[in-house]
Structures are given as C-alpha cells and as structure tokens.
Amino acid sequence: MTAPELLALICATLLLQILGGVGVMVWRKRRWVKSTPETSAENEMPVSAGAWQGWRDFRVARREFEDAARSQCSFFLEPADGQPLPAFKPGQFLTFSLRVSGDAAPARTVTRCxxxxDRPDPAHYRITVKRVSAPADQPELPPGVSSTYLHDQVREGDVLSVKTPAGQFFIDSDPSIPAVLIAGGIGITPVMSMLRWCLMEQPQREVHLYYGLRRSDEHAFKSQLESTAEAHARFHLNVVYSRPTADDVEGRDYQHAGHIDVDLLRRTLPHGRHRFFVCGPPAMMNSLVPALAEWGVAREDIHHEAFGPAAPRGAPSSPGVAANAAESIEIRFAQARRTLIWTGQDASLLDFAERNGVAVESGCRSGSCGSCETKLVSGEVRYADTPDHDIAHGHCLLCVGTPASPLVLDA
Ligand SMILES: Cc1cc2nc3c(=O)[nH]c(=O)nc-3n(C[C@H](O)[C@H](O)[C@H](O)COP(=O)(O)OP(=O)(O)OC[C@H]3O[C@@H](n4cnc5c(N)ncnc54)[C@H](O)[C@@H]3O)c2cc1C
Ligand code: FES
Known part of the structure; x- marks a missing residue:
C-alpha cells in the first residue's frame, strides 16, 4: 500500500468513527426528548402530558362551601372514564360547557372558564365558583347564568363537560426567586393552586400571599390558610380587609385594613427581587399591575390574569387596542349577510356584533376559552395582548379582537 493510500484509509476510518459517534448522540438525544416532559421555553414548568381534545365528562364527586357566607363553592371533579388526569400548571383554568335551564327560560348552552x-392531582380536579349577583348599581340585571346554575342546580353525581386545562397564567419553577401571590376576591382560586403546589414542590421557596377582600364572611379557605401559615415558616400570609365588620379582629381575622397597593407591598416585603402573580377583579388589576411596573418591578416578574372581559361590556375600544378607532372600517358578517361599519365605538368585535344583533357564540369574553373563534375570510384582526387561546390558522377571536383592516367574517 502506498503512503497516500494508507493516509486515505486512516482518514476514512476516522470519518466513519466520527459519523458513528454523531449518530449515537443524535439517537440518545431523540430518546431523551421523547421521554422528557415537554417544557415551556419561559420557565421550564412541565407541560401536561395526556391533555385531551374537545370535551370530556367529569362527575361532581363532592361540593364544599369555602366561606361563611356560602357564596364560594368548590366542586371536586372526577373523570367519568376513570382514567388518570393530566397534570396542569398551577394557575391554569378549565373551560366548561353548561346546559343551563331555568324555571321559565328555555334550556341553553353557555361556556365559562x-x-x-388546588394543586395537580391525578384523581380529581377542584374548581371554586363564586355566586355572581347583578351589579349593585344595576339591580335590574339578571344574576350570573353559570354561577347561579352551578350553585343552585349542579349536585353531587352530576356530569359536566370540560375542556383540558389551559392558560398562560401559571407559577414559574424557579424556587430561588421569592413568589408574591396577590389575590382579590375570587381571584384567590388560581393563587390557592400556586400556593399548594409551592408548599409541596418548592418547600424552600419564600412565598408571600396578599389576599384582598371585604370582610370575614367572604374570607375563602380561611382556616386552611391560617393553619398553613402556622405550619410553614417560609409562607407569609397577609389578609387585607377593605370593609371589616365590628366583629372582625385585626391580627386575628386579617393583618391589614384597606386595599392591596404598592405602599403595603413596600412596607411588608423584604428587599430584593420577587416574582409577582396577580389575579383579581378588573379594578384591582387596572390599578395594581401598572403600579408594580412604576415601582420598578421588571415586566418579566409581573404575571397577571383578570377574570372576565378585558373591558366592561359596551366600553369603547381603548386607543392602544385600536389605533384606527376614528376610522370607519367595513365589517361583513357573511353568514348573517350583514355589512356594518366599525367606528371604534365598541371594545371588541364581539361587542360590535352583539350590539348590531349578529348572534355569535361567546364564553369568557377574555380570549381564554375559544368559544368566539371565527373564521376570518379576509382582512386582519389585532389584539392588545396575545390571547390565552391558541387561535387556529385563518381564524380570529372576536371577544378580544378589533379590526386592523376591512374584514369578512364567517359569522
Ligand atoms: C380564565 C378565567 C378564570 C376564571 N376563574 C374563575 C374562578 O375560579 N371562580 C369564579 O367564580 N369565576 C371565575 N371566572 C369567572 C367565570 O368564568 C364567570 O365569568 C363568572 O362565574 C360569571 O359567570 P355567570 O355566567 O355566572 O355570569 P354572567 O351571566 O356572565 O353575568 C356576569 C355579570 O354580568 C351581568 N350582566 C348580565 N347581562 C348583562 C348585560 N346585558 N350587560 C351588562 N351586564 C350584564 C350579570 O348581572 C352579572 O353581574 C374566571 C374567568 C376566566 C376568564
Ligand atoms: S369568548 Fe372566550 S375566547 Fe372569546
């Protein structure tokens, strides 16, 4: 064998060895990826395996009131098929399709989130529902459809249709940054899930809970929160009553009087970086979330969710949402055979459709459940924030969308 032939043989052998090594690495990596739960890029919280498509039947195994006024009721839900439940990210929600019937009114289906x-459990899920009455300043309005139905008519043993857990509001998996959980009223529900998960999975993490409500009779999970605070030195409970009764005792029932604001956080939180998770009524969110940013909290450390519409029904679209609010934009509802002119008077395309008598299905009115997802035949829809619901290609969400151009909608 000549010297060049020997050199070629050695190079070929080396090349084969390198290719073999690369092949084994790729094979190992593929196996690892398959056997490792999918992770979200943002904070590597495991994404639930076993999520289901469409609706799944759940039996109400138990009901339990969580406050003295019996206005907040927990429903423990077990899958009717008996199969284990996928884990979820603490903070996520379920979407329900409820067949609601009243004494006089005909039965109808409503979608709500x-x-x-509670923290993930393979045997059951828990939701906690607050009974919704007409607003105090508009007593002529009807009480909440789904919350009244769940409280008054759904009994143990009943079956409900439920979509797989969803939502972008969930706690991160980094225990080195203390978590500040802030809840207003029924906004305590995702926060309870985050808290219970943290205590179990991240016992070394400092967790501060600020829970704002009016008075003791609507104080949900009261004894559970108090005993948890006694048992866990790293859990710091701050209950804030805005309208305590004469029988409510500061230091026993609640820690602070007033509202949760940056001043209270500044006085009571230790110095250093914190990660904030805020859930409450729109009024609280509208004041607290911008105030946190003004205080200097980094955007990546503020996570929030409001229950219900991004803007009150009938409110005009905000300038940030529709920069073209002053323009007249032609909107064609193809199925209804109506062509209407958008002038920026409505907060969303859903409000616009309803105000003009075009029937469109809706549920959460906040971009979470997908009920109002509509095929976009032509045109462009814009959103102030990325909606929770993953919008199918060529579709749009009417409840949080406004037109960025003339539209033809399959509605
Ligand atoms: C992601 C997400 C998570 C949620 N989590 C929870 C939770 O954990 N617990 C919970 O209790 N809720 C939660 N909610 C809120 C819940 O989905 C429902 O919005 C709530 O229960 C009210 O629904 P309802 O059908 O009872 O009331 P609706 O029938 O939708 O009525 C709501 C209010 O609107 C008033 N109203 C009715 N008609 C009109 C009208 N024409 N104009 C103006 N006002 C009117 C009613 O009087 C009532 O005050 C969540 C919402 C979202 C989006
Ligand atoms: S009504 Fe729920 S996404 Fe629009």
Missing amino acids: YSLS
Missing part, C-alpha cells in the same frame, strides 16, 4: 383551585 373556572380556575383550578
């Missing part, structure tokens, strides 16, 4: 209020 309810946060999971």
Whole structure:
C-alpha cells in the first residue's frame, strides 16, 4: 500500500468513527426528548402530558362551601372514564360547557372558564365558583347564568363537560426567586393552586400571599390558610380587609385594613427581587399591575390574569387596542349577510356584533376559552395582548379582537 493510500484509509476510518459517534448522540438525544416532559421555553414548568381534545365528562364527586357566607363553592371533579388526569400548571383554568335551564327560560348552552383551585392531582380536579349577583348599581340585571346554575342546580353525581386545562397564567419553577401571590376576591382560586403546589414542590421557596377582600364572611379557605401559615415558616400570609365588620379582629381575622397597593407591598416585603402573580377583579388589576411596573418591578416578574372581559361590556375600544378607532372600517358578517361599519365605538368585535344583533357564540369574553373563534375570510384582526387561546390558522377571536383592516367574517 502506498503512503497516500494508507493516509486515505486512516482518514476514512476516522470519518466513519466520527459519523458513528454523531449518530449515537443524535439517537440518545431523540430518546431523551421523547421521554422528557415537554417544557415551556419561559420557565421550564412541565407541560401536561395526556391533555385531551374537545370535551370530556367529569362527575361532581363532592361540593364544599369555602366561606361563611356560602357564596364560594368548590366542586371536586372526577373523570367519568376513570382514567388518570393530566397534570396542569398551577394557575391554569378549565373551560366548561353548561346546559343551563331555568324555571321559565328555555334550556341553553353557555361556556365559562373556572380556575383550578388546588394543586395537580391525578384523581380529581377542584374548581371554586363564586355566586355572581347583578351589579349593585344595576339591580335590574339578571344574576350570573353559570354561577347561579352551578350553585343552585349542579349536585353531587352530576356530569359536566370540560375542556383540558389551559392558560398562560401559571407559577414559574424557579424556587430561588421569592413568589408574591396577590389575590382579590375570587381571584384567590388560581393563587390557592400556586400556593399548594409551592408548599409541596418548592418547600424552600419564600412565598408571600396578599389576599384582598371585604370582610370575614367572604374570607375563602380561611382556616386552611391560617393553619398553613402556622405550619410553614417560609409562607407569609397577609389578609387585607377593605370593609371589616365590628366583629372582625385585626391580627386575628386579617393583618391589614384597606386595599392591596404598592405602599403595603413596600412596607411588608423584604428587599430584593420577587416574582409577582396577580389575579383579581378588573379594578384591582387596572390599578395594581401598572403600579408594580412604576415601582420598578421588571415586566418579566409581573404575571397577571383578570377574570372576565378585558373591558366592561359596551366600553369603547381603548386607543392602544385600536389605533384606527376614528376610522370607519367595513365589517361583513357573511353568514348573517350583514355589512356594518366599525367606528371604534365598541371594545371588541364581539361587542360590535352583539350590539348590531349578529348572534355569535361567546364564553369568557377574555380570549381564554375559544368559544368566539371565527373564521376570518379576509382582512386582519389585532389584539392588545396575545390571547390565552391558541387561535387556529385563518381564524380570529372576536371577544378580544378589533379590526386592523376591512374584514369578512364567517359569522
Ligand atoms: C380564565 C378565567 C378564570 C376564571 N376563574 C374563575 C374562578 O375560579 N371562580 C369564579 O367564580 N369565576 C371565575 N371566572 C369567572 C367565570 O368564568 C364567570 O365569568 C363568572 O362565574 C360569571 O359567570 P355567570 O355566567 O355566572 O355570569 P354572567 O351571566 O356572565 O353575568 C356576569 C355579570 O354580568 C351581568 N350582566 C348580565 N347581562 C348583562 C348585560 N346585558 N350587560 C351588562 N351586564 C350584564 C350579570 O348581572 C352579572 O353581574 C374566571 C374567568 C376566566 C376568564
Ligand atoms: S369568548 Fe372566550 S375566547 Fe372569546
């Protein structure tokens, strides 16, 4: 064998060895990826395996009131098929399709979202529902359709149709940054899930809970929170009553009087970086979330979710949402055979459709459940924030969308 032939043989052998090594690495990596739960890029919280498509039947195994006024009721839900449940990210919600019937009114189906209020458990899920009455300043309005139905008519043993857990509001998996959980009223539900998960999975993490409500009779999970605070030195409970009764005792029932604001956080939180998770009524979110940013909290450390519409029904679209609010934009509802002119008077395309008598299905009115997802035949829809619901290609969400151009909608 000549010297060049020998050199070629050695090079070929080396090349074969390198290719073999690369092949084994790729094979090992593929196996690892398959056997490792999918992770979200943001904070590597495991994504639930076993999520289901469409609706799944759940039996109500138990009901339990969580407050003295019996206005907040927990429903423990077990899968009717008996199969284990996928884990979820603490903070996520379930979407329900409820067949609601009243004494006089004909039966109808409504879609609503309810946060999971306990840590993941393969045997059951828990939601906690607050009974919704007409607003105090508009007593002529009807009480909440689905919350009244769940409280008054859904009994143990009944079966409900439920979509797989979803939502972008969930706690991160980094125990080195203390978590500040802030809840207003029924906003305690996702926060309870985060808290219970943290205590189990991240016992070394400092967790501060600020829970704002009016008075003791609507104080949900009261004894559970108090005993948890006694048992866990790293859990710091701050209950804030805005309208305590004469029988409510500061230091026993609640820690602070007033509202949760940056001043209270500044006085009571230790110095250093914190990660904030805020859930409450729109009024609280509208004041607290911008105030946290003004205080200097980094955007990546503020996570929040409001229950219900991004803007009150009938409110005009905000300038940030529709920069073209002053323009007249032609909107064609193809199925209804109606062509209407958008002038920026409505907060969303859903409000616009309803105000003009075009029937469109809706549920959460906040971009979470997908009920109002509509085929976009032509045109462009814009969103102030990325909606929770993954929108199918060529579709749009009417409840949080406004037109960025003339539209033809398959509605
Ligand atoms: C992601 C997410 C998670 C949620 N998690 C929870 C949770 O954990 N627990 C919980 O209790 N809720 C939760 N909610 C809220 C829940 O989905 C429902 O919105 C809530 O229960 C009210 O629904 P309802 O059908 O009872 O009321 P609706 O019938 O929708 O009525 C709501 C209010 O609107 C008023 N109203 C009715 N008609 C009109 C009208 N024409 N104009 C103006 N006002 C009107 C009613 O009087 C009532 O005050 C969550 C919402 C979202 C989006
Ligand atoms: S009504 Fe739920 S996404 Fe629009």
